[in-house]
Amino acid sequence: MSFDDLLANNATYASTFTDGNFDGVARAGVAIVTCMDSRIEPLAMLGLHLGDAKILRSPGGRVTTSVLNGCVLGVQLLQVDRIMIIPHTRCAMAKGTDEDVRRQILEANGVTASWMTFGSSPDQMRRVHEDVEMVKSHPLIAGRAEIGGFMYDVDTGLLEQII
Numbered sequence: 109m110s111f112d113d114l115l116a117n118n119a120t121y122a123s124t125f126t127d128g129n130f131d132g133v134a135r136a137g138v139a140i141v142t143c144m145d146s147r148i149e150p151l152a153m154l155g156l157h158l159g160d161a162k163i164l165r166s167p168g169g170r171v172t173t174s175v176l177n178g179c180v181l182g183v184q185l186l187q188v189d190r191i192m193i194i195p196h197t198r199c200a201m202a203k204g205t206d207e208d209v210r211r212q213i214l215e216a217n218g219v220t221a222s223w224m225t226f227g228s229s230p231d232q233m234r235r236v237h238e239d240v241e242m243v244k245s246h247p248l249i250a251g252r253a254e255i256g257g258f259m260y261d262v263d264t265g266l267l268e269q270i271i
Contacts, residue, residue, distance in 0.1 A: 136160035143169040168201030170227035
């Protein structure tokens with residue numbers, strides 16, 4: 109496989125790029141935690157623009173250790189004062205458990221992923237509440253940022269606040 113097509117696309121993009129030369133803080137004070145799903149355009153869905161928010165993606169939009177680290181850095185160093193945790197409808201990570209995902213990988217490829225944690229759970233609402241509480245109670249975030257849990261509908265584009 110080659111990356112030539114993507115590099116050509118980047119050259120076209122760069123030829124009209126005018127958004128450089130500003131600092132890396134979140135100009136709107138927002139960090140967005142969402143899924144890696146390509147149906148989600150975090151900035152566009154919130155009416156934000158390049159440089160307005162820190163975007164942290166993970167499978168299922170879960171708050172993993174690295175996502176939590178990003179939230180801490182955003183709050184402590186990058187002017188984040190609002191954190192939105194946004195999973196979405198029809199998410200593959202909500203169709204089963206980690207064991208189900210491991211089984212699918214083994215069946216498809218004959219390779220075990222038994223040591224991996226994916227954060228899969230069919231109870232997305234419980235997960236949103238757990239993730240919001242985890243971020244809210246972190247000693248380097250607590251009292252420094254407002255935390256909200258949301259659900260994004262990939263079929264309508266609407267965002268609903270859950271917590």
